[in-house]
Amino acid sequence: GQQLNQSPQSMFIQEGEDVSMNCTSSSIFNTWLWYKQDPGEGPVLLIALYKAGELTSNGRLTAQFGITRKDSFLNISASIPSDVGIYFCAGPDYGGATNKLIFGTGTLLAVQP
């Protein structure tokens, strides 16, 4: 089936730094979604991308849908302590008959004040 690999696995940065993470797939996706999970909470949708090449921003977050449709990138500018959490990319599993989402392996972000 489809698999999503994220990198880096973890990041430890200083407050104010910019962050970049990516997600790659073994097959084509038509939708890319980025979620953030705070400790003890369920994941929350940050950004949704629906078109190859699309660049979408949500405050300090910017995500891009790769032209090949096999990758996506998430950037966070001027990080703050509340950015701490696990960031997951996700995409619909069109190989199956349903709309289930496949999630990436996650990128753990730690921000030091």
Add this chain to the structure above:
Amino acid sequence: GAGVSQSPSNKVTEKGKDVELRCDPISGHTALYWYRQSLGQGLEFLIYFQGNSAPDKSGLPSDRFSAERTGGSVSTLTIQRTQQEDSAVYLCASSLVGGRRTGELFFGEGSRLTVL
């Protein structure tokens, strides 16, 4: 409520006991999903409901796991004869189906299961 509600938030049980986890999706969301997240791991798909039927049960780890949904709303995930490897956070999510927003899931806070 406005969001997905799960109960219990924490459950500690002894090996061999059965457990039931409940999910109340967002009103009007026809799709409901169960995922499992083991410590420090990503999200593992378990089962998907469209209305009361489950077109995709491919992620259920064994026949000890079952789920049902009634009235197109509340869902219950049942684990029989629990094992220690069942310890994890069980996350429920719901979404609208169809159109551009397909796949945008809204998650509950999860039910943390610990099997001693």
